[in-house]
Amino acid sequence: MSLTPELSPKPRLLIVGGGYAGFHVARELQKKVAERGGVVTVVDPRPYMTYYPFLPEVVGGHIEGRHVNVDLQTHLKDAEVVRGAVVSVDHAGRTAVVRGEGGDEFEIPYQDIVMTAGAVTRVFPIPGxxxxxxxxxxxxxxxxxxxxxxxxxxxxxxxxxxxxxxxxxxxxxxxxxxxxxxxxxxxxxxxxxxxxxxxxxxxxxxxxxxxxxxxxxxxxxxxxxxxxxxxxxxxxxxxxxxxxxxxxxxxxxxxxxxxxxxxxxxxxxxxxxxxxxGVVANSVVKSTDFPVDDRGRVEATPTLQIKDGEAGALEGAWACGDVSAVPDLTGAGPGGFCVPNAQHAIRQAKRLAANYMAVRHGEGEVQEYVHKSLGTVAGLGFGRGVGNPLGTKIAGIPAFLAHRGYHGYAMPTLERKFRILSGWVAETLFGRDSTSVAGLDTPFNPFRRAAGVELEPGRFERQRALESSKG
CATH class of the missing domain: 3.50.50.100 (FAD/NAD(P)-binding domain)
Incomplete structure (x- = not known):
C-alpha cells in the first residue's frame, strides 16, 4: 500500500527540516504564503520539534521528556506537515525526493526551498x-x-x-x-x-x-x-x-x-x-545541487540565500540554522561563520522569513543577517551554572537562573512554557522525581509473560550474552 501523501497543487515553499530554524520559518510564513495563494510544506522524519538545550534537564529529571517537544501539526495549522526524510534535492528541476514512513519514495515539487535540516551527532570510527x-x-x-x-x-x-x-x-x-x-x-x-x-x-x-x-x-x-x-x-x-x-x-x-x-x-x-x-551538518545537503563547504554545510549568503558562485544567490533557494554556513558579519564566529546554536537558528529564521517576503512578494527590504551574540550560559545541575550573558561572567545560582530564564523564554509556544514551568514548580515543592520506567527497551515483555511466550532480552542481557559467546 502506498503511503504517499496527498499534497496541495498550489505553489510551494518547501522547508526541509522542522527543527528550530525550520519550525520558526514555517511559523512566520505559513499564513502569509497561504494568503498569497501558496502553501508551506514542512518535511521532517519526526512529527515534532525538539528544544535541544533542555535535553540535559530531561536526563536530570527536572523536565518531562514530552514537554521539550513541540508538535508540528498542532502549531503549523496553515502548513502541510509531511513525516519523512528528504533524500535528495534537484533545485534545477525544483523537486525533492522524500522517503516516507513506510519506506516509499515520492517527489515533492516546489517553487522555493528552505534548507533547515539541522545537525546530527558527529561520530568517529571508534571500535565499539x-x-x-x-x-x-x-x-x-x-x-x-x-x-x-x-x-x-x-x-x-x-x-x-x-x-x-x-x-x-x-x-x-x-x-x-x-x-x-x-x-x-x-x-x-x-x-x-x-x-x-x-x-x-x-x-x-x-x-x-x-x-x-x-x-x-x-x-x-x-x-x-x-x-x-x-x-x-x-x-x-x-x-x-x-x-x-x-x-x-x-x-x-x-x-x-x-x-x-x-x-x-x-x-x-x-x-x-x-x-x-560535537555535531555535523545533516548529510542530506550532499545529495543536492547546492554548494557545500568542506565541513558539509550548505553555503549561504549574509541574506540567508543559498550561494550561486562567489557573489550571487540562487533564485528560490534559502538556508539557515545548523545545516548552513552563514557568514557572521560581527566577526565573532569561528572561521567567520555563525556558530551552530539555537540563538542564531531562531534569529536567522525570522530574518530569512522577512527576506523571503521581500524577494518573492516585494514586501519590505532584503537585509543581511547580523546578530551580536547575547552570550552563553550553561546549567550545571539544580542551583548551579556558568556563563557570560551580555559579556558578564556569572556562576552559581545567578547563572542557573539565567539559564532557565533565557531558555524558558526561548522555548516555543505558551503551552510548552507553562508545562515546563509547572514541572519546575512541582520539583521545588516535592523534590526530584527519581523514578525510572522499568523495561523501557523491552515494552512487550509484560504481555509476552502473560501469554507464556519467550521474553525479549534487554540490552544488557544481550550484551552479556554476546560477550559470553566471544569468550
Whole structure:
C-alpha cells in the first residue's frame, strides 16, 4: 500500500527540516504564503520539534521528556506537515525526493526551498562506539539515558560480583563542550540523588568520568571560567580527563588514550557511555545541487540565500540554522561563520522569513543577517551554572537562573512554557522525581509473560550474552 501523501497543487515553499530554524520559518510564513495563494510544506522524519538545550534537564529529571517537544501539526495549522526524510534535492528541476514512513519514495515539487535540516551527532570510527554508546540529540535518547542510569544503579546495588558491580556503577561522558558538561553535571545530580535513596549503595562506589581530547573544556566561555567548572565538577566527584580520547569501547571496555601522542592511558569497563563530542551538518545537503563547504554545510549568503558562485544567490533557494554556513558579519564566529546554536537558528529564521517576503512578494527590504551574540550560559545541575550573558561572567545560582530564564523564554509556544514551568514548580515543592520506567527497551515483555511466550532480552542481557559467546 502506498503511503504517499496527498499534497496541495498550489505553489510551494518547501522547508526541509522542522527543527528550530525550520519550525520558526514555517511559523512566520505559513499564513502569509497561504494568503498569497501558496502553501508551506514542512518535511521532517519526526512529527515534532525538539528544544535541544533542555535535553540535559530531561536526563536530570527536572523536565518531562514530552514537554521539550513541540508538535508540528498542532502549531503549523496553515502548513502541510509531511513525516519523512528528504533524500535528495534537484533545485534545477525544483523537486525533492522524500522517503516516507513506510519506506516509499515520492517527489515533492516546489517553487522555493528552505534548507533547515539541522545537525546530527558527529561520530568517529571508534571500535565499539556504535554498539555501546548513546548520544544526546533527541528526547528519546535523553529519556533512555535517564532510565539506563537509574536501572544500572538498581542493578548494581544487587550485584555481588565486584567487577560487574564496578562496571554497572561507572558512567563515562565523552566531550567537554556545553552539551557534554551539562550532561555530566545533570547525570551527577541524578546519580547522587538516587544513591542517597538506596541504602545498598554508597557514593564512594560511583565513578563518573569526563573524557575531553583538548586541553580545556567549554570553549564558549573564558579559560578562567572553564577551569572553575573543572574544579567544580571535581568537587562533586567527577573525574575530568583532559588531553584524553576514547580509543576503543568494544564490549564495554573503555580504552582511553593520551592526546596527541595516542599512547595508552587507562582501561576500565563501563556500562554507560554517553557521546557528546560535537555535531555535523545533516548529510542530506550532499545529495543536492547546492554548494557545500568542506565541513558539509550548505553555503549561504549574509541574506540567508543559498550561494550561486562567489557573489550571487540562487533564485528560490534559502538556508539557515545548523545545516548552513552563514557568514557572521560581527566577526565573532569561528572561521567567520555563525556558530551552530539555537540563538542564531531562531534569529536567522525570522530574518530569512522577512527576506523571503521581500524577494518573492516585494514586501519590505532584503537585509543581511547580523546578530551580536547575547552570550552563553550553561546549567550545571539544580542551583548551579556558568556563563557570560551580555559579556558578564556569572556562576552559581545567578547563572542557573539565567539559564532557565533565557531558555524558558526561548522555548516555543505558551503551552510548552507553562508545562515546563509547572514541572519546575512541582520539583521545588516535592523534590526530584527519581523514578525510572522499568523495561523501557523491552515494552512487550509484560504481555509476552502473560501469554507464556519467550521474553525479549534487554540490552544488557544481550550484551552479556554476546560477550559470553566471544569468550
Amino acid at each position: 562506539l556504535g554498539e555501546q554508546g548513546i548520544g544526546l540529540r533527541s528526547v528519546e535518547e535523553a529519556v533512555q539515558l535517564r532510565n539506563q542510569i537509574l536501572e544500572r544503579l538498581d542493578a548494581g546495588s544487587l550485584m555481588t560480583d565486584a567487577e560487574e558491580r564496578k562496571r554497572a556503577l561507572t558512567f563515562v561522558v565523552v566531550g567537554g563542550g556545553f552539551a557534554g558538561i551539562e550532561a555530566i553535571a545533570e547525570m551527577e545530580n541524578l546519580i547522587r540523588n538516587a544513591v542517597e535513596r538506596n541504602e545498598r549503595l554508597s557514593q564512594s562506589e560511583i565513578r563518573i568520568v569526563l573524557v575531553e581530547a583538548m586541553g580545556r573544556i567549554m570553549p564558549e566561555v573564558s579559560e578562567e571560567q572553564a577551569q572553575g567548572v573543572v574544579e567544580h565538577l571535581k568537587s562533586r566527584g567527577v573525574e575530568v580527563l583532559l588531553n584524553t580520547s576514547l580509543g576503543d569501547a568494544t564490549d564495554g571496555v573503555m580504552k582511553l588514550v593520551a592526546m596527541p601522542s595516542k599512547e595508552e592511558a587507562e582501561t576500565f569497563a563501563a556500562d554507560t557511555l554517553v557521546w557528546c563530542a
